[in-house]
Amino acid sequence: MVQPAATGHVPVMVERITELLAPALAAGGTYVDCTLGLSGHARAILDACPGARLVGIDRDADALAIARERLADYGDRVALYEAVYDELPEVLAEDGTPRVQAILADLGLSSLQIDRRERGFAYSVDAPLDMRMTQSSGPTAADVVNTYDARNLARILRAFGEERFADRIARRIVSERASEPFTTSGRLVSVIAEAIPAASRATGGHPAKRTFQALRIEVNRELEALEGLLPAALDALAPAGRFAVLAYHSLEDRMVKRCFAEASTDRAPRDMPVVPPALRAQFHLVTRGAERPGADEESVNPRAASARLRVIEREVTP
Template identity: 50%
Template sequence: MDFGLKPNHGHVPVMRDRMADLLAPAIEAFGADAVIVDGTLGAGGHTEHFLDTFPLACVIGVDRDPAALRDASNRLGRFGDRFVGVQARFDEIGNAIDEGKGPVFDKARTAGIAGALFDLGVSSMQLDQEERGFAYRVDAPLDMRMDPTTGITAADVLNTYSHGDLARILKTYGDERFAGKIASHVLKEREKEPFTRSGRLVELIYQAIPAATRRTGGHPAKRTFQALRIEVNQELDALENVIPVITDALGSSGRVVFMSYQSLEDKIVKTALNALSTSTTPAGLPMDLPGTAAGFRSITSGAEKASEAEIEQNSRAAPVRVRGVEKLSHPSP
């Protein structure tokens, strides 16, 4: 695999081959009825690989970013009607399947989804687009919306949230030790002038965090920017919402895989998938009670990680944690 940004249209797909391997048994079993959901289309790298690898399969690609969806659709145009793009937040995929028109959606409703992938977090393309405000190393407008046409911005959060709410999101979503102190600085500074650009926020964070702490643990603004991005895009709510939606949409023996890049995402995925793949029969009984058998089984051993070789070529693969399940064909009664 070529790990260069240019041949990958600005975003190198993490663990591309492994994602295809995890979904392959289901996609091959579905044959000509196989429909894959790429819930986080981005630059289309995973989808392109799926369409090349599984010549009978079709893909529904979902992205809330209209520019990303447009560019990926152009990239995938060579596949014709085997690819269908949907602009939506990924937890809206159930409505898209129910209401979509055309043979791909007809297959999805009739046979169920064969495979689904959710590559969570922000894409390299968005990080590299300075005007989006995701990156803390350049001065840019404090936007951070994955869909820049709707919703609140990071500036709105900084300029309107109470001290308690700001501290809460910085602590909860960013694991920021100095959440309260940063929130106090924000409230003081916004009285002078509303926040509009990231450079001013980075300067404030440097002032709020003690010098000794700034020298360790990476860039001091990293945790605050992560927390703001998650809040602006309601990323964890969307993740919690989509798990029951996509697992319900899977056909018999269908598979879904989640790629998480920070601990909050992975905790949500781990908890939900463990619940789906665990019997609810009280411990000690010799067999499952009716209606309590697990409807899914895990297809990963714990959380899989990228190889050292891949991380060396693509450092953004380092934090990924992969978990997946398969819908059982005939769960016990």
Template identity: 60%
Template sequence: MSSTEAGPPVQPPVHVPVLLERVTELLAPACAEPGAVLVDATLGLAGHTLAMLDAHPGLRVVGLDRDPDARAEAGRRIEAAGHTDRVTLVPAVFDELPDVLDRLGIAEVQGVLFDLGVSSLQLDRPDRGFSYAADAPLDMRMDPSGPRTAADVVNTYPAKELSRVLRIYGEERFASRIAAAIERERAQEPFTSTGRLAELVRDAIPAATRRTGGHPAKRTFQALRIEVNDELGALTRALPAAVEALAVGGRVVVITFHSLEDRIVKQELAAGAADRTPPGMPVTVPELGPVLRLLTRGGEAASDEEVAANPRAASARVRAAERIRRAA
């Protein structure tokens, strides 16, 4: 889809990939051999993909992204770097990974990268409705053809369900107050803009709380974005599929930006690295031994220098694991 079909033309944002050096270092041992395949499950503006292609001349990349604007801009950047013949762009959510590989006839891959959260392109285009920094339509769909917008959630969810979304996905301790305020206000006039919602959230939160912790609407906007795009559900489905797709020696690398994502990744990778041999057995039962070897000590953060240069890296954490055997 062209940029004119997907939305009004904009200047390409300055794109600084988060944790680029560490990600390429973690993926390098698995992707160095000619013919290796890396799935960039969240292609975005292709920053990580371009670095990997530059570093490994024999690497092939399958890039997934549900956002047509992101795919179009990534395609331009990949073409400008001379790597078009080594990249396959696919319009898909990352939990569709098994079907994508099946359609492409790829039995196993050497690497899978997830860079979760909202992309630079989505944040930097106010008309997409992801940001509370500018008044815009209350949308937040990563796929603009998706069936449900943030306005749909705000205007139609019962207050109890809306409170649950804000509390769980936004970790918002004033979720009930915000949901009640939304319910009162939408009865007068439905919400259509980010500005009106951000103002309501600010007014619903106690004044003392508003003075710390950044913009008062940050957690509410995060929660709505996750709900609209089913981000945690997709991640829960995608991670086991990614591990299953890895060849022995293949690596999965995941960048998260909040504790909800990080918890899912931590638990899934830890489960794969666990020895399920029953206690008391003298040796590990091979078919019950670990499938993964953890490559990071917990969730590794960006350096102070990187955060100073790219504030969006402040909340980023990376976890990685290597496949050490086939499942029984």
């Protein structure tokens, strides 16, 4: 049963991820954690695979600083880089490691980002409307809600939040900001709730959940970054190398599912009796569909409830 770490941070599906990635690192090699966060997964992999080294990537300077302290005992087995995960090719070039044995992308928010009120990710507390994973640059959530017109606001709420009341919420935001710009999450949450019909507010979770998800994705260009990461990670895998992705909402998971399905499918016509080696799939699926956390883990770590895990492996070609 998964137990909380001494720090209170509980990495999602850490035992299963370690079980699935460890075979690729049995003879050593490089493990890339594309979303290092507080380093929970990385520590588990390094402990389970004493011959492996870590290339840790995170766009959040605060997370990297904490991870650097927590990983200090591993010495030169660890190299950390401040970058967005779609910059994987550049990171590996700088590291001098063109091919790696295992890669993990945990696409959820880190505990650090959720728990630090001033970061503005949580809709349950009143905080500045920031939501940037890279705090030193880029537009904030306040910039989005205060400058996008109603049409564009509705577009991102539908596309990134799958919010069925996107038009109503967008119009209410534009109307309310005319008298006073939005600066904190508390006022935005109230406006969102007022825009949603009362009957719908009582079901489907917190009324601001989908809007906050959409704003976070827009601010951090998360789906664009994921679109760049997926082919780059597959290309970086050595033979028998494995790539694991933890997704937390359907938009991410659909992208991963589609990419993995294409990579693990032969490119020859279906009626071809013998598939030439050049047209054979270069990868095969390790997991059947998306694996989910068990009830025991969800009871310890409610944040794991929406997680979906998929793993793919590069074929060993003669």
